[in-house]
Amino acid sequence: MRILLYLFCFVIFVSCKNENFKSKDLKFSFLNKYAKNIRFIKRPTYTEVQILNPDKNSIEKKYALAKDISNLKIKIDVIPIQIPLKSIIALSGTDIGMLQKISCADKITGILNIDYINNSTIKRNFSKNKVKEVQDLGQINPESLLGVSSTITYSGFGNPPSNEEKLAKIGILCIPNYDWKEIHPMGKAEWIKFYGLLFDKEEQANTYFSKIEKEYLKLIKLAKKIKEKPSLISGSMIGDSWYMPAGESFNAELFEKASSNYVSKNSKGTGSTAYSFENVLKDFQHTEFWINPGFKSKKELLQANSKYQFFDAFKEDKIYCYSHDMNHFWEMSAIEPQKVLSDLIQILHPNLNPKKKLYFYKRIN
Amino acid sequence: MKNPSKKILLFLTLLLFFLAYLHVNNGSFGLDFDVFFKSIFNFDENQQQEIIFREIRFPRTLMAIIAGAGLSISGLLLQTFFKNPLAGPSVLGITSGSSLFVAISILTGFEFFNTDFGVTFSALLGAFAFSLLILFFSYFVKSAVSLLLIGMMLGSFTSAIIQILQLTSHSNQLKVFTLWGFGSLQQTNFNQLFFIFFVFIIGLIFLTILIKPLNLLVLGEKQAQLLGLNISSFKIIIIAVSSLFAGLITAYCGPISFIGLAVPNICKQLFKTQNHFILIIGSALIGALLLLFCDLIIMYIEPIMLIPLNGITALIGAPIVVWIILKKF
Numbered sequence: 001m002r003i004l005l006y007l008f009c010f011v012i013f014v015s016c017k018n019e020n021f022k023s024k025d026l027k028f029s030f031l032n033k034y035a036k037n038i039r040f041i042k043r044p045t046y047t048e049v050q051i052l053n054p055d056k057n058s059i060e061k062k063y064a065l066a067k068d069i070s071n072l073k074i075k076i077d078v079i080p081i082q083i084p085l086k087s088i089i090a091l092s093g094t095d096i097g098m099l100q101k102i103s104c105a106d107k108i109t110g111i112l113n114i115d116y117i118n119n120s121t122i123k124r125n126f127s128k129n130k131v132k133e134v135q136d137l138g139q140i141n142p143e144s145l146l147g148v149s150s151t152i153t154y155s156g157f158g159n160p161p162s163n164e165e166k167l168a169k170i171g172i173l174c175i176p177n178y179d180w181k182e183i184h185p186m187g188k189a190e191w192i193k194f195y196g197l198l199f200d201k202e203e204q205a206n207t208y209f210s211k212i213e214k215e216y217l218k219l220i221k222l223a224k225k226i227k228e229k230p231s232l233i234s235g236s237m238i239g240d241s242w243y244m245p246a247g248e249s250f251n252a253e254l255f256e257k258a259s260s261n262y263v264s265k266n267s268k269g270t271g272s273t274a275y276s277f278e279n280v281l282k283d284f285q286h287t288e289f290w291i292n293p294g295f296k297s298k299k300e301l302l303q304a305n306s307k308y309q310f311f312d313a314f315k316e317d318k319i320y321c322y323s324h325d326m327n328h329f330w331e332m333s334a335i336e337p338q339k340v341l342s343d344l345i346q347i348l349h350p351n352l353n354p355k356k357k358l359y360f361y362k363r364i365n
Numbered sequence: 366m367k368n369p370s371k372k373i374l375l376f377l378t379l380l381l382f383f384l385a386y387l388h389v390n391n392g393s394f395g396l397d398f399d400v401f402f403k404s405i406f407n408f409d410e411n412q413q414q415e416i417i418f419r420e421i422r423f424p425r426t427l428m429a430i431i432a433g434a435g436l437s438i439s440g441l442l443l444q445t446f447f448k449n450p451l452a453g454p455s456v457l458g459i460t461s462g463s464s465l466f467v468a469i470s471i472l473t474g475f476e477f478f479n480t481d482f483g484v485t486f487s488a489l490l491g492a493f494a495f496s497l498l499i500l501f502f503s504y505f506v507k508s509a510v511s512l513l514l515i516g517m518m519l520g521s522f523t524s525a526i527i528q529i530l531q532l533t534s535h536s537n538q539l540k541v542f543t544l545w546g547f548g549s550l551q552q553t554n555f556n557q558l559f560f561i562f563f564v565f566i567i568g569l570i571f572l573t574i575l576i577k578p579l580n581l582l583v584l585g586e587k588q589a590q591l592l593g594l595n596i597s598s599f600k601i602i603i604i605a606v607s608s609l610f611a612g613l614i615t616a617y618c619g620p621i622s623f624i625g626l627a628v629p630n631i632c633k634q635l636f637k638t639q640n641h642f643i644l645i646i647g648s649a650l651i652g653a654l655l656l657l658f659c660d661l662i663i664m665y666i667e668p669i670m671l672i673p674l675n676g677i678t679a680l681i682g683a684p685i686v687v688w689i690i691l692k693k694f
Binding site for chain 2: 115278279281304305307310
């Protein structure tokens with residue numbers, strides 16, 4: 001009998017903890033086309049935003065966004081946010097790109113590290129001491145963020161920052177961002193709708209998203225017509241293994257859409273797949289293109305590992321990386337996936353438009 | 366061959382050849398001696414198998430042998446010198462000194478230090494500086510355990526400085542240093558082997574003149590002096606040779622723990638002798654065997670999971686260290 005009681009309690013506990021994606025609330029929501037890790041539900045007096053943890057397959061946070069939160073009737077697990085926000089501490093590069101696209105870069109009052117910033121507004125404000133470097137959210141003294149902003153967005157890793165509770169007690173809210181876990185390139189970009197809601201610029205965000213979606217779909221249509229599929233490897237050695245985006249990952253999706261024969265397309269998973277150097281050399285030495293090695297020059301590549309010289313792509317100068325300006329890439333690529341795709345098509349099929357210049361990417365010399 | 370030590374040495378040598386064969390044979394295709402020798406003496410860079418042998422397998426196997434042997438010899442020298450079975454390049458802070466100097470060279474981004482020679486020079490300098498520091502402390506501290514504690518404190522001190530350097534360094538430099546810290550036998554290439562081998566041979570040449578003094582030192586410092594040993598110059602040479610091995614290997618493979626500490630003790634148990642001619646050869650062979658064995662484990666379980674070299678050496682070395690402590694302290 002006691003066992004049955006424990007079993008019953010356990011079932012109740014589990015069912016309470018893992019709130020499933022298939023909520024009955026879905027019928028009230030405006031569904032995302034691509035993003036899987038965020039959901040918006042329109043309520044009569046507020047918009048509910050649910051941030052979903054892709055690893056745990058459950059809702060991590062719920063927010064009620066409203067212009068007036070004083071009389072909101074919401075459940076205890078829903079956190080009210082008064083909109084529009086006056087400022088934000090944006091710790092992920094992708095947040096910065098999205099805020100720039102809705103003309104809110106000047107609302108950013110906190111960043112991770114100025115060395116990783118490309119945005120000119122932030123750089124200017126930083127020089128005027130209007131932007132604070134947070135460095136490490138888990139290590140920072142919460143008190144030092146008082147007066148900087150009452151909202152922080154950070155890249156979610158499944159666990160909240162260690163001092164989230166202390167920050168909450170002094171009125172600072174930490175919002176996880178899982179755009180980096182989106183598999184579809186347009187899914188990453190769709191997170192702009194969240195920032196649109198936070199700053200009451202919903203229409204501007206939606207308009208921008210529709211515009212890039214059209215461009216993205218047009219490029220896919222163009223790439224579909226190309227019969228030639230050049231072979232492609234990606235990544236590079238980290239320690240003793242070569243990490244390549246897995247077959248179901250965001251990058252693999254882009255490589256496929258750009259009409260290429262990506263060597264790791266059949267590997268499982270949405271993260272990356274590790275290969276030994278010997279296997280990469282044996283199976284992929286003669287691959288035509290090498291994309292995203294993470295280095296700016298062949299000299300840097302050789303310094304990291306002299307064995308790269310044996311790859312055909314290295315010998316024939318067919319290595320490309322997002323190295324025009326790496327900070328620019330990290331800030332803008334999520335919100336400009338059509339430009340990433342356009343670059344990849346241009347790299348792999350230069351005859352389509354020989355005069356076209358690359359935007360994010362650069363040939364590595 | 367009546368001497369059991371010689372029999373054991375012969376057996377270890379044969380075992381080393383066998384493990385080295387297994388090591389170089391492991392991969393996507395088996396060992397073809399013809400291709401293997403061609404890859405070393407008549408290399409054709411259009412032949413994929415030759416590239417794999419020359420640039421991947423051979424350097425990895427040779428580094429396992431050199432690193433295992435070098436760290437074990439370094440540990441043996443320190444243990445005899447400090448009369449302490451728990452002395453070793455990693456325990457006494459010598460590897461930490463190397464790491465600190467390599468961290469300074471990599472994380473500060475000076476062009477000179479980004480070369481092979483720069484990193485090796487830093488590692489050797491760090492090892493030698495911290496060895497001298499330990500030598501300095503050994504004049505004041507007589508207890509073996511206290512000296513080990515000082516070594517550990519030096520390790521903590523360097524870790525703190527490295528952490529501060531990491532906080533202020535660029536992400537690329539940080540990545541390079543972090544990966545170096547995991548320890549690996551795969552980062553060297555064929556061209557670097559000549560330099561590594563050259564320095565290793567220099568160390569071995571110095572060892573030949575150290576054997577007799579080391580055997581005298583076992584009798585005690587006073588006794589050794591009475592028998593004509595110049596203790597002060599001997600100390601500097603032993604510290605220099607020990608640092609040379611530890612620094613060289615730390616530069617190319619990262620800090621590898623436990624080998625330098627555990628192997629000389631295994632060797633002494635196996636040979637039951639104080640003759641350093643036997644102990645040096647024995648330690649070199651056992652060290653090479655142990656590191657080859659650790660790396661073979663990594664190779665075999667690689668399809669399932671990736672384990673850094675230091676993870677395996679710690680799994681095998683830590684129980685041995687506990688055993689030494691239980692037995693001798």
